[in-house]
Every structure is written in C-alpha cells, then in structure tokens.
Amino acid sequence: MCLAVPGQVESIHEANGMRMGRVNFGGVIKEICLAYLPDVAVGDYTIVHVGFAISKIDEASARATLQTFADLGLLEEGLADLRDSEPADLANDAP
C-alpha cells in the first residue's frame, strides 16, 4: 500500500491551479501532482505514491549509502586478502 516508486521529472506544468508534472518511471510516463515538492526541478528523481510526489531523492545521500555498501565489500575483500596471504606469510617464515 505504501509502495512508492522512483521516477524522473520530465516537465512541469499547472492544471486546476495545481503544480503538476510528467514523471518517467522506467519508460512509463504519468501525470503526477508536484504540489508537495515546490522545489523539485526537471531532471530530479522523486518518490511517487498514488499520483503524488512525496519526496525528492537526495543524490548525495544515495551515493553515501552505496559507498557504505562498497566499503563493506572492501572490508570483506580485505579480510579475504588477509586470509589468502596468511599461508604465504607462513611459507616465507619457513626455513
């Protein structure tokens, strides 16, 4: 029910005294009410629920979250490198 999907604002216009926009959801274009996002601009991504854009996607936060995932990956790979290197180190220590 609270399903809300990201879409990109393609154009902005007025209808019945309300700020509306054409929003692209992976190729499907819908007319969406933008009244609750007075600052949203063409090209921005928004989260849309039952015909209303309720939040503008913050690109910097999105990048930060993806960076967190990448850092976890580095950590994991780092541990893997360590594990891989242990036998070699032991080998080097061997007479």
Next chain:
Amino acid sequence: MKHLAEYRDADTAQRLAAEIRRIVTRPWAIMEVCGGQTHSIIRNGVDQLLPPEVELIHGPGCPVCVTPLETIDKALAIAVQPGVIFCSFGDMLRVPGSRENLVSAKGRGADVRVVYSPLDAVKLAREHPDRQVVFLAIGFETTAPANAMAVKLAARQGLGNFSMLVSHVLVPPAIEAIMRSPGNRVQAFLAAGHVCSVMGTWQYPPLAGRLRVPIVVTGFEPLDLLEGIRLTVLQLEAGRHEVENAYARVVSERGNEPAQEVIAEVFEAVDRAWRGIGVIPASGWRLAKGYREFDAERRFAVGHVTAAESPLCRSGEVLRGTLKPNQCPAFGQECTPRTPLGATMVSSEGACAAYFHSGRFAPAGS
C-alpha cells in the same frame, strides 16, 4: 532503472548478510512495521539470508489489513445506494465484508470504480455533477497527503457531490501499543521509509527514548532492508536505543513540510480500531471540522453499521508477532487469499498472504 537496480544487487546482499552474521552474538526479534517491507522481505527471501539469531516479526503496517471489517461493511452499504459512484484503490476491492466484497457488490449493479489516485475520484465528481462520488480513503501517513489534497481540491472547486469514507491509521501510536502489549517480543523496529518521507524522523526520538527501543528508518529494496537490519543489530548488540536513518536518500529529519501542513489542516487525530488489534488511542485521522461536510459516514448515515470478526482468525497474534502465519490452524485451510478470514490474509502485503503466496506452509524448523 536508476535508484532501484543499485539496491537489488545479489552479491552486495550476501556481503551485508555476512556482515550481520559477523556482528550478531545472540537472538534478537526485530519488527518491520510496514506491509510493503514484509512483502519485499518474503518475496526476495531477505529473512532467509539472515543468521538464525535475527528474527523478523511482521508488523501491522498494511492499511488494507488493519481496516476494520466494519469500515468495509460501511463502504458496501454506501456503494449499493442508487446514484453513487464508489471509488477505491484496487487492493480494497476483494477485501471481504461480513457478507460480500466490493467486487460482488459491483456484480449486483453497484457502480464501483478502481482509481490510481484520489485526484481521479475528484475528477469523476467534477464530470458527474448528478452523481454522488465517494472515495474510500484508507492508508498510513504515506497516503494522507494525497487524500488530504483531494478533499482540499473538492472544497476549492465546490464539489458538493464528493465525499470520503476515511479510515486513516498512524505508525507511532501502533509502535507504542505493540511495545506495551502483554507478551511483547519485539526488541527493535524498522520504521516504514515512506511514512517517514512524509512525516520525517522527528516524531521518533521521544518514542525510542521512552520505550528504550532502537528504531531504524528503512527502505524497501533488499539492500535497504539488510542495511536497516544491520544498523538495528549494531544498536541492539551495543545496548543503544536511538533513531537512525538507513533511507536517507528519501527520508529527511523534517519530512515533507508542505504535506504535513495540508494534513494538519484537513485531518485531526482520532482513536481508531485496528483490525486484529483493537482500538489504539489517537492512532488515526478523520476529517477536521472545516472539512466534515465531505465525510461520507455522515452524508450516508452509516455510523450505526457494526460487524463481528471470524472466531477462527488469529491475525491479532500474527500482527503482534506472537504467532507465525503458518502456525495458525486455519492457515491454508479455512483461510486462504481467496477466502480470507481476517486482516493478514486479505492483502498481498499481509503477513499471512505473503507466506501463502511464497509457499511457506510449514512452520520453520518443522
């Protein structure tokens, strides 16, 4: 598509799950409040990636599920009246009332229409000035900005033939009720990301402090869910009870302030009965004084309609996390998505329906 695909990567999901396995030392029970999250968790098997110590309890955040039977019966009583166009989101159509659902009422001649947005219902009222157009306004805080704007627009356009049957519910009072219910097992919450995109996170720190419970605002894609769970487990292991935001690309602390203003103008708090749980104080919204002329319950005088739940249904225990769907004797027997007995089997976001559709018929470990 951008902002979706990045959060569905299977390798990263495995890495996040491995990280959760690394940090967990003992059993924890975490409730995801939102039905959309339950649906995503079961469909994507997120719970099956988790270590056995981390149990997810599926919360009451499915508005279709918690809408009282009585409200469905009221909707039906209005829908069958002559001259009415009854509008609803599609997922309410098959929810059974005491005797029938909106689809069968339509079959008997009622003019029942599915709308994508409440603005579509306002448009119908404008196009059919000789008919009464009624919109079934259910939902959590996520849906309230849309429903509030529809009423505001109808008022502005002087549409005397538009009204709403309102059954709005709110997340924070439900969190409090769950934590204070006898036998509660929930130790932390994944807060519903889209509810918070509207309301912000500012409502939650007092709740987390008072109830001494970690609350992590979480999104809906598999990686969002795993990241929310990771932050929650970190808090639980450290004995912290704070509000954290694992869905910062969509949720800010202040939320959508223009939306909050319109909600505050159009709605006011009311005690609300939750199907399967009972009455929770100040847990819903109804139309505020200035907009009460748009209240369908008054206009069609259906306030007296009452209804009784099936005695077999144990959805209240499922919603409180004391019973898994497939531990209920009626699950998959008397109760299926085609013949739902109660709250959690009626919508695909309900925990029982999610288990049924994913073929989880046997209790875990049996």
